[in-house]
Amino acid sequence: MAQQEAMTLKRFQEKFHSDDACRExxxxxxxxxxxxxxxxxxxxxxxxxxxxxxxxxxxxxxxxVTAGTIMHKSHTPLLTWFWAIFLVAHDKRGVSAVFLSRELEISYPTAWLMLHKIRKAMGDRDAHYQLAGLVELDDAFFGAPTEGGKRGRGTEQTPVLAAVSLDRKGAPQYVKMKVIPNVKGKTLVDFARHHIKPGATISSDAYSSYRKLAEEGYDHQPLEFNVKENPDHLKWLHTMISNAKAFIGGTYHGLASKHLQSYLDEFCFRTNRRRFEGQLFNRLLTACVSTDTITYQKLTS
Structure with a gap:
């Protein structure tokens, strides 16, 4: 995407002062x-x-102008939509529906629905991109475990596949996270087909399910995870997973597992654009304009 205009609070207030200005x-x-x-x-x-x-x-x-966007058929004024997108874009910790409801003087259900529509736009936007080059891949588990319950694989927590691509210097570039039903080989292969370019080198632990990746044309490099022998193995991926858990736990308390994917989409969208400080409003608005809306009924069914 081309360089976007930096959007400060002062610039936003000057440019978007009415519904008509937003419509234009x-x-x-x-x-x-x-x-x-x-x-x-x-x-x-x-x-x-x-x-x-x-x-x-x-x-x-x-x-x-709202047809084909998350704002289509919404009774919420365009200026309120723009403010919501601006507030979401400019707080790297994310904003809650309680916060949005209070600041924009709208009902909690309206704020909740708007945020889910915005997160859908984030997920749809990132769905266009695949990871390439060297990719770290591992499964993680989100949510609080039941008291006395098992941790890790086999837990009752929600399983998530996470992947991060690294540049030639070994620094993280882009991240993908997906809620999955299990950590079987077929599930891992389906994730790779959708989110990782063919021919990429995938680094993972030596869990048996990951062996299926080599059969799909990926250069799979499994390695037994041992902190003492391989302290840097999957280092950036585990950092991203830790950051995602902190992001979700710090802002969105009591998150239902059925909506976990949308919050992971928000985390990935923000992380993948962390270098574009000041430009996130325009990039997020573009995503919102390029995404069909979703209804309250579909989100709660």
Whole structure:
């Protein structure tokens, strides 16, 4: 993605002071070269003020700047949406629905739904990218264990596959995390197919399920995990997992396992863009504009 404009609080307040200003910005994102009818591609339109729609002068199709975005059919004002995206983008710890409800003076259910829609945009955006080069891969377990319960593989906690790509100097680049049903070979292979480019070198521990990766064309390099003999083995991956647990536990208390994936998506989205300080609002807004909405019913069913 091209370099984005840095968005400070002062700049945000100057630029987005009304719903109309937000709508004009969405218009520029959707039609950067001028209006183009989604139905017939004609370039002339009337703006229907009462309905906030753009009507094509040729075919009379009515287009909305929020169609195909997380804001589609929302009764929440556009300015409130922009503020929510700005607040999410500018607090690296993440924001809770309680915080958003209080700061934007909206109901808790509305704030909760908005945050889940924003996290969906984060996950959908990162789904376009695959890890390449040297990739560290391991499973982890999230959530508090039952009292006296087993830890690690075989636990009642939620299993998650985590992967991080490293650059030539061994520093972390991008991270992926996915809630999985189990740590069987088929599950690991499905994860690799979706999130790791063919031909990548995968470093993992020597757990038997990871052997399936070599059969899929990956250069698999298993290594027995021993802190004394191999202190740097999967070091960055374990750091990312630890950071993800701290991120989720520090802001989102009592997280239900059914929504864990959306919070992992938020953590990965932020981590993968950690070098773009000040630009996260525009990058997140772009993701929100490029993602279909999701309903409260679907999230709670």
């Amino acid at each position: 910005h969405l218009f520029q994102i959707r039609w950067p070269n001028g209006f183009c009818c989604p139905k017939c591609e004609h370039d002339a339109f009337y703006f229907l003020e009462s309905r906030k729609l753009y009507q094509c002068t040729r075919c009379k199709h009515q287009a909305s």
